[in-house]
Amino acid sequence: MPAEAATDQRTSDGNGPGGARTHHHLAQVRFADLDPFNHVNNVRMLTYLEDARVSFLHWDSRVDGERRMHGLVVARHEVDYLRPLQMRREPVLVETWVTEVKHSSFTLAYEIRDSDSTPPTVYVRASSVLVGFDHRSQGIRRLNEEERAFLREYLHG
Numbered sequence: 089m090p091a092e093a094a095t096d097q098r099t100s101d102g103n104g105p106g107g108a109r110t111h112h113h114l115a116q117v118r119f120a121d122l123d124p125f126n127h128v129n130n131v132r133m134l135t136y137l138e139d140a141r142v143s144f145l146h147w148d149s150r151v152d153g154e155r156r157m158h159g160l161v162v163a164r165h166e167v168d169y170l171r172p173l174q175m176r177r178e179p180v181l182v183e184t185w186v187t188e189v190k191h192s193s194f195t196l197a198y199e200i201r202d203s204d205s206t207p208p209t210v211y212v213r214a215s216s217v218l219v220g221f222d223h224r225s226q227g228i229r230r231l232n233e234e235e236r237a238f239l240r241e242y243l244h245g
Contacts (some may be wrong), residue, residue, distance in 0.1 A: 117173065180201065184198050200214075
């Protein structure tokens with residue numbers, strides 16, 4: 089698959105419970121991502137998650153060209169490495185959804201998996217807690233209603 093596919097963003101409607109949406113991001117495995125054992129390095133997996141998160145928050149949150157999500161910091165990552173991911177021609181799918189929305193924070197869940205196999209091979213399951221952050225005051229801020237409404241569109245279970 090061409091390198092352009094590495095940043096392909098697309099969103100699927102109704103994939104989750106109750107018709108919740110999920111965000112799909114394709115990540116191309118690169119030679120530089122490999123460790124001495126020819127597996128994708130665990131730190132590079134976090135980069136795949138970051139790319140998917142940025143794609144989701146930057147592109148999917150746009151309304152009339154304006155982003156709805158502002159001022160966020162990552163407070164926590166939790167990652168389960170389920171099986172090694174090796175060099176391959178086809179990109180992997182990073183699927184992202186929301187599992188919790190609070191006043192000042194929310195939790196994203198991810199799966200890094202094959203995009204074209206049934207059942208899919210899952211390499212990583214992860215979650216990230218993001219917190220609203222005011223850069224001027226350098227402190228936590230509450231998520232506004234527009235941000236929370238956007239996140240609820242992707243809320244699963």
